[in-house]
Amino acid sequence: MKSFLKSVLFWLSIFCVSPLIIPFLLTSEKTIIISDVKRWQELLGWQNRMILIQLLALLKEAQQFRNIYYFRLFNGNFLGKILMYLLKIIYRECPYFFLDSSCNIGSGLFIQHGFSTIIMADLGDNCWVNQQVTIGYKDKTGRPKIGNNVRITAGAKVIGNIKIGDNVTIGANAVVTKDVPDNCVVVGIPAYIIKRDGVKVREEL
Numbered sequence: 167m168k169s170f171l172k173s174v175l176f177w178l179s180i181f182c183v184s185p186l187i188i189p190f191l192l193t194s195e196k197t198i199i200i201s202d203v204k205r206w207q208e209l210l211g212w213q214n215r216m217i218l219i220q221l222l223a224l225l226k227e228a229q230q231f232r233n234i235y236y237f238r239l240f241n242g243n244f245l246g247k248i249l250m251y252l253l254k255i256i257y258r259e260c261p262y263f264f265l266d267s268s269c270n271i272g273s274g275l276f277i278q279h280g281f282s283t284i285i286m287a288d289l290g291d292n293c294w295v296n297q298q299v300t301i302g303y304k305d306k307t308g309r310p311k312i313g314n315n316v317r318i319t320a321g322a323k324v325i326g327n328i329k330i331g332d333n334v335t336i337g338a339n340a341v342v343t344k345d346v347p348d349n350c351v352v353v354g355i356p357a358y359i360i361k362r363d364g365v366k367v368r369e370e371l
Contacts, residue, residue: 180219183226186235186257187218193246195238201273202234205292209276229260230280237265266302272314279320287324290314290332300325304343313348344371 190199203221206228207214215223224231236259239250263280265271272291277283279297286302287310294317295301301324303309308327312318316330321339324330330346337353337360346352351361352371359369 176223179226180222183222183257186225186253187222189239189246189249189253190218190221190235192249193239193242195242195246198273199235199238202231202238202275205274205276206231209278209294225257230263230277232257233259233263233265233280234271234275234277237267237269237271240267287312290316294318296320296322296338299323342371346371 190196193199199221200217203217203224206224207220212220212223225235236250236254239246260280262282263277264284266286269285270288272289272293274292275289276294278294280295281297283295283297283299284302285295289312291314293312293315296319298321299318301310301312301318304326310324310326310328310330312324312330313332313334315332316334316336318324318336319338322336322342323340324336324342326343328343328345330336330342331348331350333349334346335351336342336346336357337351339355340353340357341355342352342357346357346359347362349363350359352359357371359367359371361367362369
């Protein structure tokens, strides 16, 4: 009986957000949205479902994902973008996660918690950003360019016209204002390298 009620509640919740599937069916950004859904499913450990059901479940349960979904629609064709603006009136974005519309974002961006998180930068594929993270401008010279498979953990600041390489982890509360090479772990204020290519080191940026 309990599992039956749980199933009924799940399908009712899916029905409540079902209009959000319409712009997906019309947008030119289907492929990258599907990649986002699969990435979130993997990292959240959710069971496999049809992609449309999984998309709606994320839009209902993970409000930060809704911001990413709207970002993808905004960067798609005209019809999907117009429907996005209409649906945002009813299905609101997560108010404490800001993703600037001018960003170039690769597939599979995962936001964990996302409270007080700001992204004004270009990110590669399969990046992971935690809560209270700021990624953006220091001055008018430019903003960060983030590589693939980069994880930026809670409270970190990545600011200025800098480049973060592929497969980088930025530790909690680190302040990064200089380029970071590939395959590194950085921590501290100001940030420094504590691991490069899997080997423990102590190097300044």
